[in-house]
Amino acid sequence: MDFVSQPLPVSVNYMMSKHKSGANCSAAGECVSEVQRILRERFCHQRLPDKPMGLESQYKHLLELLRRTAVHGESNSVLIVGPRGAGKTMLLSCALRELLDLQEVKKNVLLVQLSGLLQTDDRIALREITRQLHLENVVGDRVFGSFAENLVFLLEALKKGDKSSSRPVFFILEEFDLFAHHKNQTLLYNLLDVSQSAQTPVTVVGLTCRLDVLELLEKRVKSRFSHRQIHLLSSLSFCQYRDAFRSKLSLPDDFPDSKFSQDWNVSILKLCEDKSVDEILRKHFNSSTDFRSLHLLLLLAVSRVSVSNPTLRAADILEASRMSNADTKANILHGLSILELCLIIAMKHLNDTYEGEPFNFQMVHNEFKKFIQRKSHSIHNFEQPVVLKAFEHLLQLELIRPVDAGVCKVQREYQLMCLMLDQTQVMEALQRYPQCPTDVKQWASSAFG
Numbered sequence: 239m240d241f242v243s244q245p246l247p248v249s250v251n252y253m254m255s256k257h258k259s260g261a262n263c264s265a266a267g268e269c270v271s272e273v274q275r276i277l278r279e280r281f282c283h284q285r286l287p288d289k290p291m292g293l294e295s296q297y298k299h300l301l302e303l304l305r306r307t308a309v310h311g312e313s314n315s316v317l318i319v320g321p322r323g324a325g326k327t328m329l330l331s332c333a334l335r336e337l338l339d340l341q342e343v344k345k346n347v348l349l350v351q352l353s354g355l356l357q358t359d360d361r362i363a364l365r366e367i368t369r370q371l372h373l374e375n376v377v378g379d380r381v382f383g384s385f386a387e388n389l390v391f392l393l394e395a396l397k398k399g400d401k402s403s404s405r406p407v408f409f410i411l412e413e414f415d416l417f418a419h420h421k422n423q424t425l426l427y428n429l430l431d432v433s434q435s436a437q438t439p440v441t442v443v444g445l446t447c448r449l450d451v452l453e454l455l456e457k458r459v460k461s462r463f464s465h466r467q468i469h470l471l472s473s474l475s476f477c478q479y480r481d482a483f484r485s486k487l488s489l490p491d492d493f494p495d496s497k498f499s500q501d502w503n504v505s506i507l508k509l510c511e512d513k514s515v516d517e518i519l520r521k522h523f524n525s526s527t528d529f530r531s532l533h534l535l536l537l538l539a540v541s542r543v544s545v546s547n548p549t550l551r552a553a554d555i556l557e558a559s560r561m562s563n564a565d566t567k568a569n570i571l572h573g574l575s576i577l578e579l580c581l582i583i584a585m586k587h588l589n590d591t592y593e594g595e596p597f598n599f600q601m602v603h604n605e606f607k608k609f610i611q612r613k614s615h616s617i618h619n620f621e622q623p624v625v626l627k628a629f630e631h632l633l634q635l636e637l638i639r640p641v642d643a644g645v646c647k648v649q650r651e652y653q654l655m656c657l658m659l660d661q662t663q664v665m666e667a668l669q670r671y672p673q674c675p676t677d678v679k680q681w682a683s684s685a686f687g
Contacts, residue, residue, distance in 0.1 A: 267545050269498045273489065277540045280486060281533040290329050296468050301333045303466070304441060307406050308343045311439040315430055315463055317414065317452075318445045320470030323528025326445045329470065330410065348407045354416025360385060360425045363417075368392060371407075385424045386431070393438040406439040414444030418454035426455070430462040472527045479523045479532075484510050486536060487550065498548075505549040512552045518559045535562050567659055570635055571667035576678065577620055578628045579671065580606055582637065583682045585657045586664050596641045596654035599629050613677045626651070 290297050306312040318326045337343055350370045357363035364385065368374055376395045393404060409429055411417055417426050433440045444451075452460060487506045493499035509515055522535060538558035539550060547554075571582065584605035588597045603625055610619050620628075632638050633655070641654040648654075668674055668682050 265495070266498075266548055269495050270543055270545055270548055272494060273502065274540055274543060276489065276493075277487065278537065281537045281540075284529075284533070286328060286331055286335060290325060290332050292473050293325060293329055293470065296470060297329060297333060300329060300468055301336060304333055304337050304408065304443075305340075305343075307408070307439050307441040308337055308340075308347050311406065313433045313435070313438070313440050314466070315433045315442040316444070316466040316468060317463075318443065318468045318470065319449060319451065320447065321472065322447050323526060323530060324470040324472045326447075326470055327412070329468075330443060330445065334408075346405055348405050349410065350407060351410045352412065352417075354411070354413030357417075360420050363420075363425050364388060367409075371395075386428045389428050389432065390437075393432065393440070404438040406441070409440065409442045411442065411444045414446040415448045415451045415454055417444075418451070418459075423456050423459050427459045427462065430459060433464075434462050474527045476520060476523050479527065480510060480516075480519055482529065483519055483532065483536075486532070487540075502549060509550060509552065509555070514552050515555050518555055522559070531562075535559060538562060565663060565666075567637065568663045568667045570637065571659075571664070572671060574632075575628065576617070576675065577625065578632055579668070579674070580609065580617065580678060580681075581625070581628055581632060582657075582659065582664060583668075583678065584609070585638065586659075586661060586682065589657055590661075594656075596656050598654055599626060599651045602629065609681055613681070617675070617677065 300316070300318070303314050303316055307314055318330060320326050334349070338347065348371060350367055352363055352366060357366055367389075371392060373392055373395050393407070411429075417423070420426070429440070429442050432438060433442050448454075452463075452465075455463065484506055487509075488503050489499040491499075522531060525531070535555070535558050538561050539554045542554040542557065543550060571579065574582070581602055584602045585597060587605055588601055589595075603622065606625065610617055629638075630650075633640075637658055638655045639658060641656055665682065668679055
């Protein structure tokens with residue numbers, strides 16, 4: 239018996255196409271999620287390169303210096319100096335990674351990492367040194383006569399069983415210049431003093447972006463520093479920066495969906511050739527060659543990728559650039575009340591009149607009252623306590639700040655302040671302020687206030 243194939247009902251065809259469409263959508267959604275996961279991990283957890291690019295001589299110098307301490311027990315001190323984003327931390331991390339791979343070094347060297355932003359005084363720094371060396375139980379409740387005595391005790395406690403040799407210690411001081419502001423520079427003095435003595439193999443490595451860092455050191459501290467400095471200067475060209483942009487956005491060969499990966503990488507190549515993208519990259523490059531700034535831009539752009547827009551577009555880069563360069567203070571102005579905005583305008587006029595000289599609340603209030611008298615029909619006449627409350631709110635938002643925070647005897651109304659906004663920020667915020675009264679805009683743009 240012959241069976242004649244009959245066409246499927248329309249409803250069945252519709253259901254099959256809908257199922258197929260749903261499956262495709264699900265697959266695309268998984269690809270987009272995987273792209274965002276891979277790229278976010280790449281931007282947020284940057285892996286160290288095999289060797290620092292363009293810093294071969296500095297790398298060789300630093301590695302040899304650290305090796306002499308770790309292998310031969312020589313004490314040293316060195317400063318790595320360069321602008322932010324030049325690769326100071328990356329250079330040191332690469333050198334330490336290679337050094338710690340050596341068999342004779344691996345389990346012998348101790349590492350203490352301090353930051354001038356976190357260890358804001360010597361007491362906190364000493365506690366952190368004790369913690370990182372795992373000597374809390376050894377120190378216990380002991381009372382030491384001086385910082386030096388405490389530090390020597392810690393280093394003595396690290397000596398091996400034969401009591402003839404100590405384990406080499408690397409002290410890494412990030413934001414080295416901030417340690418110079420500690421009282422009497424006791425931490426720096428004692429660390430550098432130990433690095434000159436023969437009792438314990440110690441190397442002090444300071445990282446700073448200040449070229450004049452040695453001028454911050456006291457004479458006694460400077461005399462104990464070896465005066466070794468490794469300078470890093472960013473030699474990155476725009477072509478290299480653009481190549482980094484392309485490579486950081488490209489998907490790896492082992493991406494689960496090879497077709498999606500191929501289409502994505504082709505779209506990235508086209509994106510690099512786009513004139514508007516080139517302009518944005520050049521603007522960011524001229525502003526900062528720090529790859530962390532580029533990572534922020536790309537992170538914002540990648541977050542705009544979706545199933546409906548599965549590739550990165552020039553519009554995404556443009557919007558990401560606008561968001562990363564957004565003026566945070568100008569954004570705060572958008573959330574102010576009309577009264578607070580009027581006080582900002584009054585301050586702007588006082589700045590124009592007195593050429594940036596400090597002002598107090600009474601001066602601002604008088605300026606505001608002049609405006610109210612002229613435009614009483616459009617702006618409500620607020621009582622002085624209400625205006626003072628608005629003024630204090632601006633102080634809390636740090637849109638204004640006291641000229642001298644230490645002066646407490648002066649009444650609040652007469653304490654001198656300065657405006658933390660420039661004229662351009664105020665005028666731009668006014669243009670974007672929702673339903674801003676015309677009289678207020680005219681007052682802001684008028685020359686006489």
